[in-house]
Amino acid sequence: MKVGLFIPCYVDMLYPKVGIATYSLLKKLGVNVTYPMGQTCCGQPMANSGYENLTCEANKNFIEQFKDFDIIVAPSGSCVLHIKEHLKGDKENQAVPIQENIYELTEFLTDVLKINNLKASFPHKVGFHQSCHGQRGLHLSGMSELTAAYFSKPEQLLQQVENIELIRLDKQDECCGFGGTFCITEEAVSSKMGKDRLADHIKNGAEYITACDMSCLMHLEGIANREKKEVKIIHIAEILNTENVNR
Structure with a gap:
């Protein structure tokens, strides 16, 4: 299973430690995960503002970056939902494989990996x-x-x-x-x-x-x-x- 890691732009710019923690966690769990270096914003801010017609370049890039992965994982429910509901390709059904195989992190851990014995401690x-x-x-x-x-x-x-x-x-x-x-x-x-x-x-x-x-x-x-x-x-x-x- 080849997994692509999608890190939302605001996480990359403002909270990079979240992206690092996500990557590290997946590696510890034995996931074959890769971070595509060409990824950018998924286009959600524009779509939320009523300018979904301006997201075409973001859509193209997202598809190009993640088209070869079996599964895409992201530590953000809002960005994952945006991709699931709004990603569009130039060709008919081009976005469908990605939309059907993108998961929010906890969804991936519970539904795909079925994790039930984490090795973590947080005394708070x-x-x-x-x-x-x-x-x-x-x-x-x-x-x-x-x-x-x-x-x-x-x-x-x-x-x-x-x-x-x-x-x-x-x-x-x-x-x-x-x-x-x-x-x-x-x-x-x-x-x-x-x-x-x-x-x-x-x-x-x-x-x-x-x-x-x-x-x-x-x-x-x-x-x-x-x-x-x-x-x-x-x-x-x-x-x-x-x-x-x-x-």
Whole structure:
């Protein structure tokens, strides 16, 4: 199985340690993973802003970079969902093989590798934020509004981490308010939603907030820094990649 690692542009530019942790974790798990050096933005920011017609060059490049891989993995539910729903090729069905074989990291670990014995340790109280794209788009976890048995692929992995204490939130799957360009066009609403989400984690004793999307964590981190809160943010890949490390 030949796996291509897709690292979203904002992770590459602002949080490169998340990309490194993802690559390192996959290698430790015996995955034949490669990072295509020619990859760029997937085009989601333009599409979110109503300019999907301008993403054609991003689409072409994405297909060119990842067309020869059996599976593509990315530490971002929002970017994976964008590719699944919006990637277009010059030729009919050119994008389909990629769309059918791209996975968010925790989805790949649980559904493809079926990991059930991680060798990781993280001795802290951690709050898990359910990112909307992953939850409602990729169905990485159950939704509180549905009358169905609850499940969570990311939490299934976190529960395998030694010494971690997952806190329980008052509102388990409330949106953080980031929403891509929503945080720019509706700044006041986005900020208030983020403050509420942050307060829930702090009230319940979180030392760290983790998620599958660094974009949501970036939003919460900005609010935490402005309000001088001590809670820290960390991508789930970084936790799963630890080995008996006290942070």
